[in-house]
Amino acid sequence: MTADTGPALYGREAELAAVSQLLSPLPEPVAAERVVRVAGGPGEGRSALLDRAARDFPGEAHVVGAARRQVPWSGARALFTALAPSGAAACRAARLARGPDGIATALAACLAGRGPVLLCLDDFPLWDAHSRAAFAAHWRAPGARGAARVGWLVASAPGRPLPASDTAPLVRLPRLGRASARALLDDAGGGRAGNAVAERLLDEAAGHPGVLVEAVRRLAPGVLAGTAPLPGTLVDDDVLGAVYGGLLAALPVDGRRLLCVVARACGAPDSSGRASEDPDRTDVGTALARARSLRVPIETLDGLVAAGLLHRHGDALAFPDPFLRRAAAAGHGDRVHDRRDRRPTRDRSGTDRAVASPALTGPPDIPASSALTATSALPSSPAHLSSSALPGSPASPAVPSSSALPGSSALPGRAALPDRHERHRADRLGPPPSVRARSAAARGRALVTRGFAALAGGPVMDAHEAFLQAAKVLRDREPAEAADARFLAMEAAWAAGDVGACLAALDLAPAVPGTERAFADGLRAALTVRPDRARTPLSAVVAVGAVRDEPRLLLRAGSAALVLGDVTAAARLHGRALARARAEQRSSLLPRILEHLAYAELRAGRYARAGHTAGEGLRAARATGQLNSAAHQHAVLALVASVTGEGPSVAEHAERALAIGRPHGLAQAVTLAEWALARAELGSGLAAQAAARLAPLVRPGPYGGHFALRMLAVPCFVEAAVASGRAAEARAATEEYARWAGFGIDRPAPAQLARCRALVAHHGEETSRWFGEALRRHDDGGNDFERARTLFAYGAWLRRRRRPSEARGPLRDALVTFERAAAEGWARQARAELRATGAPGTRPPDPSALAGLTPQQLRIARLVADGATNQEIADRLSLSARTVDHHLRGVYARLQLRSRVELSALVAASGTGTGSGTGTVDPGRGPRAQRAPNTWVQ
Template sequence: MSGATHSASPGPPLYDRGAELAAVARLSARAAAGTGGVLFVTGGPGEGRTALLARAAYDFPGAPYRVAAPGHRGPWSAARGLFSALAPTPSAARRALRLARDEGGLDRAVALLTAASASVLVCVDDLHLWDAHSRAALAAAWQRAGGGVPGSSGRVGWLVSAARHHRFPDVPGAEAVRLGPLTTSGARAFLRDLCPALTPDPAVEQRLLDETAGHPGVLAATVRLLTAAQLLGTVPLPRPLVDDSVLGEVYGGLLGRLPAASRRLLARVAVVTLAGRTGAPGSGAAAYGAAAGGGRGARGTRPSPEPLEGLVADGLLTRRDGVLGFEDPFLGRAALASARPPTAGTPAETAADRAAGAAALPAGEGVSPAGPALRAGLARSEGHRADRLGPSEAVRALSPAVRGREQLVRGLAALAGGPVMDAYEALLQAAELLRERTPEEASDARFLAMEAAWAGGDVEACLAALDGGGEAGGTERDFAEGLSAALTVRLDEARGALERVVAEDGGSDDPRLLLRAGAAALVLGNTGAAARVHARALARARAEHRTALLPHALEQLAYGELRAGRYSRAARTAREGLRTAEATGQHNVAAHQHAVLALVASVEGDGAAVAEHAARALATAGPHGLVQAATLAEWALARDELARGLAGQAAARLVPLVRPGPRGGHFALRMLAVPCFVEAAVAAGREAEARVAAEEYAAWAALGVDGPARAQLARCRALLADGEGPAYWFGEAVRRHESCGNDFERARTLLAYGTWLRRRRRPADARGPLRDALVTFERAAAGGWAEHARSELRATGGASCGTADPAALRELTPQQQRIVRLVASGATNQEVADRLCLSPRTVDHHLRGVFARLGIRSRVELPGVVDGWDAERRGQSSTAPRPGGR
C-alpha cells in the first residue's frame, strides 16, 4: 500500500483505453469540484486494471492514494491497510480503524483522515481480494453517501478495480467501465513498447498478435520469454507461443484462489470445448454432462452440481443454448494447463492429443472420464469408435453416469430459469441414470426434482420424487419420509421425522443441509426455527462464497420471515434475493422474490408496488409453471383490493386460490389465504362460500401447523356470527393472537373488532381496539391499513393523531427535536441514525423519551404535534410588532 505520493512515471503507455481514461477524468473533475463519486473498473487477469489505476494516480492534480489488496485476508485487514495509507501516523490509523469497526463509521474515518486535502483520489486495486468485513463497510459508506463520502464535502473520488467475476455493490450514481482486449493497432503499438531496443521481424510480430489475440497481459508475458534472436526471426519461435508458463503467469493467481472442485470443472469444460473444435461427435450435446462429472471429490465428499452454477454465475463460464464455454479462451487453456501433469509434449503434439492428455483428470470411482469420451465421441471402455457413429449415437454411447450428469445440469438450468416441470422430468431421468453408479448424486437429483414439483404446485409429482429415493439414508430418509407424510396429511407420522431433520441438519455448517432443515421447520409450522436456520444457511453460503446458492437461501429466508409476520425483514431479504437472482440468471427465484415483495407491499398499503411486483412475478410464473409464485402474487393483489374497499373484486380473485384441486392455488398456500377470502367474501355478500371455506380451515387449523391459524379461525367465526356472537369470537381471537407472534394479523383482528363495535353504536368501546390496531400498523409500516384504522377511529369521535400539546415540543432537547422532525417527515430509525451519525438504538431511546414527554403513544402522532407547533410559531410571528409600527 502506498500513501499520497505521485508516481515517478505513469507506468507503461495505455492503448485503446480512451473511454476508460475519460471516465477517470470525469471522476477526478468531480472530486476537484467537491461532488466526489465512485468509478468501478473491471477486467480479467492481465487486462490492465492496475496500470489504469497507476495512470489515474499520476494524472490526478490533488492527493492520490494507491491502496493494494492486503497480503492476508483476516477480518478488517484491508481497512487497516487503507487507513495506514491515508493516515499520517500509525496512531491515527488505529483510531480510524476503531471508528470504522466499532461504530460503522468508515466514511467518517476517511473524511477525518483526508480533511487537510483539497481533493483526494483513492485508488483501490483488487477489491475482490479484500476481506468481507472491509468490503461491507466500504460498500455501506458508498451507499449512504450515494457515491460520495459524508463529511468530506464530496472531495473524495474512489477509483476501484476488481476481477471481472466480482459483483460490485449497488451505489447510486457510480460509473462502471470494463476493460477488454486491445485492437490490432493498439496491440501492435504495445508490442513495440515492449521491445524498445529492437524491431521484431514482421512475421514474428504478426504471429505474436494473432496468438495473443489482443490480450495485453498474455502478450507481455509471451514477449518476456522470447530471446532477441527469436524476436528478430533468426531463430524459430516455439510452438505454441502462448505456452503453459505464460498462462500460469497470467492466470495462476485467479485459478489458485478457486476451490479444487471449481478448477476441475473448468478443466473439464475446456476439454469438451477443445474436443468440439476438433470435430468430435456429440461434444456440444454432452458438454453439461462432462462438466458435472467427477464422481467423489477430495476426502470422499459427495460431488455437487453447485460449483458449476457458481462458475456460470461468476462469469467464468458462459452458457448458451445448453452448451458451456469460455468468454475468455485463454482461461480455458490455463485451466487445462493447471490440471495437466508437468510433462513436456513433443513439438508435433496436436490440440486433440493435448486434450486427451488433459482428460486424465480425476474421475469418480467407476465413472468413465468425460474427456476421452467426448474427444472420441464415446467412452473407450465401451468398445466403440467415433468415426463409425453419428452425433446422436455417440451421445447414447456415453456411460449412464455421464448422461445422468448431463440431465442433472440440464434440470438445474430449467429449475433456475425455465419451465419447472421440464426441470422435474430431467432431474428424475438423472436420478434413474445415476442410481446404480453414484447413488448419492441420484439422491440429490431426486430432491431437486421434488423442489421443482413443489414450485409447480404438483403434490403427486412431489410424492413420486420422494418415493423413489430408496438410496437415501439418515436425515435424507427422515426428510423424504416426513415430507411424504405431511403431503398426505399424516402429520403425526411427519412430525417426528421432520423434527429430527431440524435438530440434526439445523446444527450443520453445510448450507444445503441447513436449507433442508429450514424447509422441514416450515412444514412443521415452526416459523421461528425456520427463519433462524435459513439465516444460518445464508451466512454460511456467504462465508463460503457459494454465489449460486445465495438466491435460493435468500428466497427461503424471505418466505420464512413472511410466514412469521416480519414483513420489513422479508422485504429487505427479498430485495437482496432479487438482485442476486437477476445477477446470476435465476429468473424463477426472481419471480418468487417479486411475489414476496408484492405481498409485503400489500401490507404496507403501496398499491403501485403491489401491481408492479405482482405483474413481474406473474410474467415469469405463467410460462414457467410457477404455481407457488403465482399464488403469492394473486394473493397480494387481492389483499390490496380488500384494503382499498374492493371486497367483491378481492373475493373473486381469491376464489380460485382457496379452491381444492389441480386448478386451484398452490397446495401449501391454499389454507393460508382462507382468512383473507372469508373477510372479502363476507364483505361482498358471499357468506355461503365463506362458511364452506371457514369449515375446511377449521379442520386444518386443528392440525397445529400454523401459529396464527387458531386466532384467524376465531376472527373468521366472528365475521360469520350473528347477534352478539362476534363479541365472543373477536375476544377469543385477540386472546389467541397474544401467543402466536404475528402482530400484523392481530392488528387486523383488532381493526375488524373495532369496526364491528362502532357499527353497533359502541364508539367508546371501539376506540381501544382501533388505537391498538393503529399503533401496530404504524410500527409495521402498513400505511394503507393504518389509514383505514385512523379513519375508523375518527368515526368514533376519537382523535387519531396530534393529541399532544404542541408547546411540550419546546421542552425537548435540540437533538430530540431534530429526531422528532425527521421521524415526522417519514424517516425510519435507521435513516435518522444515518443522518445524525447516531446508532439506531440511541434513536429508539430518544423516541421513547419523546413519547413520554409529549404524552403520545406512537410515531404516527408526531406529524400532528409538529404541525401544531409550527402553526403556533407562525401565529406568534404574525402577531409580533413590525418595524416602524406596521
C-alpha cells in the same frame, strides 16, 4: 532414472533444498509440528516435488492424495490407514472427538514409538470438507499437538486456497530456466528433437514443464526431428487444454465463465477506447460490461482475484499466467469431456481415471430451495441437496489435478494405438462395459444439466421430466446422483403445484441413507396431509442442521423447520446458510437462500426485513440469470408491499411475477402474486374485488391456487367475503381452515381461525366471544400485524353495533401497529373508523387524495359536495341511480370516508370547490349532505 533415485526432477533443486531446510529440525524434539505449503500451477510438478521430498526424507514418509470418491472423513481415513493398520479406528476416534484434539489423539495412536514422520498431502483443497477442516484446526492449534516429530508438506494449485496455518512457510514453483527446460525437452523427446524445433518449443513453452512435455508428446516424430513441416504454433489450444483443463473444470461455473469473459476481453480496447498494449491485461469496466451483456454474474470476480487466478491493479485486470489466459479464452473448462481430451490419467493406485466435465455433472452451485407442503407454505420448493456425491458440490469427486501430468518428473511412454484388426474387432463388439457405464452417467448428467436450465429460467415441468429421466438413467450406476435428481424433480413439481408429481419423485430407492431418507419421509407424510407422521423425521433434519455448517444441510433443515411451522428456527438456519454460501462464493445458490429467508421473515411478521432480503435476492437472481427465482422474489416483494400499502409497488411486482410465472407454470409465484393483489385491495377497502380474486386461490383442485399456499390465504378470503356479502362461502372456508389449523403446524392459525369464526358468527354474543378468543390467541402467535387486523375488525364491529366508546380502544391499538409496520392502507381504514366513532385527534384525509379518483368519480364527488342526491346526480350525468351508487361506494372506499359530510369537507378543502357546473339544486329542499351516507358501511 533409477528405482533408487526416483523420477528425474528438472530445475527444482532450490525448492527441494528449501523444503528440506524447513523440515530439517524434525529429527530433534520440537515444540510444534512443522507445516510447509507448496503452491504450483498445473503441470509445474507439485506431485513430483512431494514424491521426491518423501523419498529424500531421512525418516518415514507418506504421500496421500485426494480420495477418488469423496465422502465425509475419506481423506483422514486414507491418511491414518497409510500410517497404521489401526488407522480406521484412529479416524473414528478423531471424528468423534472433533477439533484439533481429535487429530492429535489419532496421530499419537498411529505414531506411538516411531521416529520422525513426513506426511505429504497432495491436492489438499480437493479433500473432503470434514478432513480439511479437522487438519486445518489441528495445524492452527498453539503449542505441542501430541505427535511433535511430524512434518506436513501440503500442496495445492492456484485457485484452490490452502487452508493450512497462515504462518506456515510457502514454497512456490517458478518456471524452469532455459538449461533445465532443455534437459527436460531432451528427456521427453528422447534426444530426437532438432535444434530449430527445440528452440521454438523452448520459446513457446516459456519454461513451463507441463506445457513443454505436452507439446512434445503431440508432435509427430518427423515434425519433432525437423524433417517434416512445422505447424504454425507448437503450443496450441489443445496443448493448453490438456494442461489447464482440469484446473478450469474444477472452478465453479460462474467463476469459469467470468474467467473466460475476462480472458477474451484482454487486449481489446478499454472503456475509453484506448487499445491495450498488454494481451494479458484488460480494463475492469470492459470486462464487466461484456459479462453483463452475456448475463454472466460478476460477483465472483473477487473470488478469482483472491484465488490468484487474476490480478487487479486499480482499474486493470491481468492474468499472472499467459497460458491460463489462453486456455480460459478457448473455453477448455467446458470441453474437458470432449472425446479427444478424455485421456485417462493414472492415480497413485494405478487405476485409470478419466477427466470428468462439469458440463455433464451440472453446475457446482445448485440452487436449493425449501420444503413446504400442504401443511405449510413458502414461495419456493423443497431443498434437494441430499448427497455428498451430488455433482459439483464441494464434497463431490474432484477433477484430477493437472499437476500430475508428466513433465517435471518421470516421462511415461507414449501409449501405442491399436492396430487395424484390434480396432475392427472393437467396432464389432461395441464399447467395453466401462465405456458404456461412462456413457450412461454422461447421459444422466447431461439430463441433469438440462433440468437445471429449465428450473432456473424455463417451464418447471420440463425440468421435472428431465430430472426424472436422469434419475432413471443414473439409478443403477450412480444411485446417490439418481436420488439427488429425484429431489430436483420434486422441487420442479412443487413449483408447479403438482402433488402427484411430487410424490412420484419422492419414490426414492431404499439405499438412500440418513438425513436424505428422513427428509423424504417427512415430506411424503406432509404432502399426504399426515403431519403427525411428518413431525419426527423432519425434527431429526432440523436437529442435524443445528450442529452442521454445510449449506445444503442448513437449507434442508430450514425447509423442515418451515414445514413444522417453526419460522424462527427457519430464519436462523437460512441465515446461516446464506453466510456459508457467501463465504464459499456460491453466487448461484444465493437467490434461493435469500428467497427462503425473506419468506421466513414474512411469515414471522417482520415485513421490513423480508422486503430488504427479497430485494437483495432479486438482484442476485438477475445477476445469475435465474428468472424463475426472480419471479418468486417479485411475489414476496408484492406481499410485503401489500402490507405497507404501496399500491403501485404491489401491482408492479405482482405483474412481473405473473409475467414469468404464468408461462413457466410457476403455480407458487402466481398464487403469491394474486394473493398480494387481493390483500392490497382488501387493505384499500375494495372487499368485493379482493373476494373475487381470492375465491379461486382457496378453492381445492387442479384449477385452484397452489396446494401449499391455499390454507394460508383463507383468513384473507373470509374477511373479504364477509364484507362483500358472500357469507356462505366464508363459513365453508372457515370450517375447512379449522380442520387444517387443528394440525398445529402454523403458529398464527388458531388466532386467525378465531377471527374467522367471529366474522361469520350469527349472534352478537358469539361474535364478541370469538373476537376475545382471537386476541388471547394472538398473544402466542407472534405476528403483530395479524393481531392488529383482528383489533381493527373487532373495533369496526363494535362501531357498527353503535358502541363507539368500546370501539375506540381496539381501533387505536390497531392504528398504532399499522403505523409502526408502515401499513398505510390499513392505517387509513383505522383512522376512518376512529373518525366515525367521534374520536378526537384523528387526522382527516389528505385533500390530495382526490387525485386518485377517476374522472367520473370526481364528478360525482363534486355533485355530492353540492348537495345533490343520487337520483339527481344520475339525472345530471345520464346514468342510472345504481351506477351512481356503485361509483360512490368506490369513492368512499378509496378516500376512507364514512359520510357525505366528510366528502363535502374534503372537496372543499381540496380547492376544487363546489358549484363546479354541476347543475342546479332545489334550494327549497336544502343540501342533501346531512342525509345518511349511502355506503357499504352501516
